[in-house]
Amino acid sequence: MMNEQFQQALSVIETLKRHGHEAYFVGGAVRDYILQRPIGDIDIATSAHPQEVMAIFPKTVPVGIAHGTVMVIERGISYEVTTFRKEGRYEDYRRPKDVTFVRSLYEDLQRRDFTMNAIAMNEHGEMIDPFGGIEALKRRIIETVGDAAERFNEDALRMMRALRFVSQLGFSLSTGTKQAIMQYGHLLQHIAVERIAVEFEKLLLGPFMSKAIELLMETNLFLYLPELATKKGELAQLGASSLVPAHRIEAWARLAFVVHFDNQQLKKWKLPNHLIRDVSICLKALEHIRSLADWTIDALYEYGPYIPHIERTRAALYGDEPHVSLLMKQWEALPIRDRKELAINGHDLLALFERKSGPWLAEMIENIERAVLHRQVENEKEKLKEWAVCNQRRENNY
Incomplete structure (x- = not known):
């Protein structure tokens, strides 16, 4: 029995099929459904071309029409509906020169990064899995669809995605995938820093971050990340805590504290200015707040809304328990907070x-x-x- 989110999205599939098109649930939502994890956005792949999709549904937004993607809005919920496609020769190790729409689900799944992301599900909940993604999920293995060297030469960011999935799922890399990352890691130099930062941040926020950091060093991928090439020893310390950062501010603050980043080094990651500001505030606090006793009245007053981020980061760095609730009560009890x-x-x-x-x-x-x-x-x-x-x-x- 499909869960409620897929049930809600069924009308999109059924409408496309009524008009003579194939349509399937694809991607991360199918993967997470099989793993019984919380499901994010539901994506749909179809044989219908973008113009056909827009003619069928009353509420659509052409969010990525050149790549075949139309946002379909049904009962207030948005679904990305993308035409089956195959991609031409890749340029600069990051994007296809051209995209060709096809009528075959197999060809569409064949272009995807990892086998666990190349599983489709039809309207009856039946899985279409031509590349062994379900078996990979059972074995808790991340492996590329087809030849790993080809996949990483097409889009080098896939190497960072592989380690991000390790952090989120706790899976291992297949031997071929790991060897290809070791061989082609240098291609990350061709990828925009902003794209790398998105994947790296997700890695830092994953429950299995320490495992991913180990692989980052083992594969030497860290050599191609901004300002981290000389920080192997510091990176080894990063995964020591079992506390998972609850917010991106905490993830970057923990990294910056351990590897001794200042504002200029954070800027090399092309992070938003407001995030760099927030991380800097946390780092300033962590210079003198190392235990619960260091939370003086003045410190509570100065850092106010940042207390949860600072305290959780402090606890992770010093092997302590975070005391967020206690400290927030103390802050709220101050005569003034601003x-x-x-x-x-x-x-x-x-x-x-x-x-x-x-x-x-x-x-x-x-x-x-x-x-x-x-x-x-x-x-x-x-x-x-x-x-x-x-x-x-x-x-x-x-």
């Missing part, structure tokens, strides 16, 4: 002291902020004014 929550502002202080703005004002606000944070004064406007005047007198007398 300077904006102060009951007094710069305009109030300028009026109170009848002075022009200057460095004294920033210093005064900071002093008030610390006093409220450490419960030396209540966060109430009149009491803060009184405290500010008293504090000013003390400094003048001093």
Whole structure:
């Protein structure tokens, strides 16, 4: 019996078949269904050409029409429907020069990367598996469809995908696949850093990351990753923790801490600026927060929303248990969690002291902020004014 997600998508298959076309579920959703893992997006392969698909369904988006892909929207859910295709000669080890639409499911499955991703399922839940993908899943093996050297010369990123799947599934590489990665790893130099970063991030977030990192070193693929060629010793430490990062910030922060990356080295990975900023904040915190006891009131206040990322990364690095819930309660119990929550502002202080703005004002606000944070004064406007005047007198007398 198909699960609910496939049941919902059946209408797309049935509609295509009613119009005389072949149609099958394909790709990662079929693989994960066989493995009884959570299923992501459901993709459909069909003998119908893109224009035919768009003529059949009322709601479509031509998301990748040159490559045969049309987004079909059924009952508010989007499905990628792609025409059976075979690919011409690849250019630059990353993309086919041309794509030819075909009417054969076999030819379509033949072009895919790994046997476990080359399984199709029809509307009755029956599997079409011409390349032994189901057997590979049973043996927990990642192997290419056909000759591994050919597959990796077509698209060198497939080597990173292989290790990413190791990290996510805990599978092993087939002997031929592993040997081909060792032989052709240098082809990664032709792949855009952004594409490599996507696969590497998924690898860092996988439950079997340590196994994938070991293979990264064993196959020497790490030599062709930005800023990691001289970091083999550091990489060996990366997989030591059994704690799986819960967020991409934590994945990159853990890597950056272990291999000693700074902002400039993170930029070589072409990561988004906001991610580099967030990772940098975590790294700054990890310089002095190494145990639960290091979470002072000031540290809680400074890092606030980043506490979960910092704490989980700290725990992974130092072999500790993360105390996220406790620390978040402590942060939420602070008198203020942001300077904006102060009951007094710069305009109030300028009026109170009848002075022009200057460095004294920033210093005064900071002093008030610390006093409220450490419960030396209540966060109430009149009491803060009184405290500010008293504090000013003390400094003048001093």
